[in-house]
Amino acid sequence: MEVKVLSKETIIPSSPTPPHLQPLNLSLLDQLSPMLYIPLLLFYPMKKSYQHQDHNKAIATLKTSLSKTLSRFYLLAGRIIGKSIHCNDKGAVFMEATINSNMFDILKEPNNEVLTKLLPCSLLCNTKPIEEYPQIVVQANIFECGGIAISLCLLHKLIDAATFCCFLRSWATTNRELLSLDHSSPNNNMVCVDYKSFSSLFPQTNLLPFHQSLINNDKAVVPPSSIFNRKRRFQRFVFRSEAILDLKAKAKSCDIPNPTCVETLTCFIWKYLMKVADDGDSQRPSTLSHVVNIRKMLEPSLGEVSLGNIMWGTVAHHFSTTRNEEFEGLELSKLVSLLRQSFKKINKDYIKELIMGGDKERRNGVMKLVGEINKWPISNYYFFTSWKNLKLNEVDFGWGKPLWSAIAGDPNEMMGNIIVLVDNVLDDGSTEAWILLDEKEMQLLEQIPQFLEFALLNPSINLPHNQKTADEIFSNKLI
Known part of the structure; x- marks a missing residue:
């Protein structure tokens, strides 16, 4: 081309x-x-x-x-x-x-x-x-x-x-x-x-x-x-709506009877990222950070048309192990519980304290978040963000809705271990996950049957049903 x-x-x-x-x-x-x-x-x-x-x-x-x-x-x-x-x-x-x-x-x-x-x-x-x-x-x-x-x-x-x-x-x-x-x-x-x-x-x-x-x-x-110095792969996976429903059922627990799509997919992906970490031989802790839009948590809340990186990051930890008997026993619901707990910490009171606490408290709050990044050499760190519900597939310049919205880029120009969740073009509840990993880890992920049972590896783009x-x-x- x-x-x-x-x-x-x-x-x-x-x-x-x-x-x-x-x-x-x-x-x-x-x-x-x-x-x-x-x-x-x-x-x-x-x-x-x-x-x-x-x-x-x-x-x-x-x-x-x-x-x-x-x-x-x-x-x-x-x-x-x-x-x-x-x-x-x-x-x-x-x-x-x-x-x-x-x-x-x-x-x-x-x-x-x-x-x-x-x-x-x-x-x-x-x-x-x-x-x-x-x-x-x-x-x-x-x-x-x-x-x-x-x-x-x-x-x-x-x-x-x-x-x-x-x-x-x-x-x-x-x-x-x-x-x-x-x-x-x-x-x-x-x-x-x-x-x-x-x-x-x-x-x-x-x-x-x-x-x-x-x-x-x-x-x-x-x-x-050091964040850029490895050879990486950027790959697209698609979770059909039926697969998401099945995963949600597995993610349910007494504490969390209603896991969201984002929580469920984030933790399902996280589970298998732990399995392939360091070529499938990692015994290091695993840290997950997920972006949270804090516009509505500010007082007064900001409208949708507010410019800036108005977001904060949750942090969840799990001790990563690739021993098969321990890994297979790792329940999706347990990871969802860890993620939900981290989400709950980022609320209006947390943001208010961060804003009102003065420079010292604000600085300490920032350090608690970015301090995990500083542990990169000793912890497997994954950065998740969700673009779901942003209605990218409805951006109409006058020619109709797009057939597809995509992410791309030289994987060696991007920070590693990034996962972006995006609504599928069919708008039927399906979700695309764009995952950036070290090349060897991506190769392992693409070969795990339990992962591919729910995640389709880069399928063709389905055209809208109303197109002939x-x-x-x-x-x-x-x-």
Whole structure:
């Protein structure tokens, strides 16, 4: 597959950001966030109703709507400089590319190496000064069949999953409004809330032992090289709704009669990650951290359109063993109980104490969380995050809902042992799990019958039931 970039330009906000809104100090939570890009791809077949558009018009509309959206999400059009976000309207980067293949070929056999070629840039930010990295980089990939894949790299320093979903929904709504011939779409009033108010709740600090590497003014900073120095594999597994129901039944206990889908899948995956740890010969403790969105835990609670890494991490521990008799006796319900206990600790009272306790208490709270990461050499550490219920499969730019939303990237540019849960495109309760592991550990995981009984290894993308056939969808060059 050949990707040919046709153009690259900077898209600035349609209206300038008022001077009094810049610069703004990063919050402590954003200060701690790494300088890495979050990757995302959305695949659209382009329906017949849009045959009147050529691809030039579709691209032009995307640029215009992006400019309008950046005026509402003005922080994302700025640049990170030192410990501040400068709302200087430097804008986002937009690229257009053509692909000499059919989109169906990718959906039939999803492949991370191929998907990575569709991304607009590397995920690492370590080759130039921080202030030279745009927060949003977009590439519109036009396939021979006429389909289009929107790929994005979103800078994690100020963007978490909730942030980029709000931005995407706003951009898509604006694009629909521009495409609408009758202008019946509702006005897009999604505007980011005051970042200064949030950052004041979590003021940055220079007193953490690792703070200098996080706020270095001279060059881009990424996590320690030891996190990246192994050869890794990034693999997709799919849990059908029936499999999830069966696992939930196994995860139930007297203490937790109602395990959630996220709890169940997280702990099921965690169990088998322990089994394959260190090539299946680990006797080390296993630590799991799971991201929690704390917007509703703040008082007053923040709305959904609130920018920043407004999240905290739970921490759960288990002594890992690969002795078969002990491992097979490890009940899923026990792990779910450990995870639920860690979730319960992150509540409104916990967040209030963290905010109101002063710099010393806040610093201690941060150290309790990141201290586990510092134990990386002696503990197998896994980082889980859930993008479920973010409605990525409903991001409609005016061409209909995407056939698939995907994650991709060079696995050796990403922090290891990351697991992302995403809703399946069929919206039938199925869930995709994107797992990044050391290559040898991934090979072991792919060969465990008990794991594959519930987790399908990278199946073809199922097209929505209301589409006739893949050939009909992709045989028309619609833009």
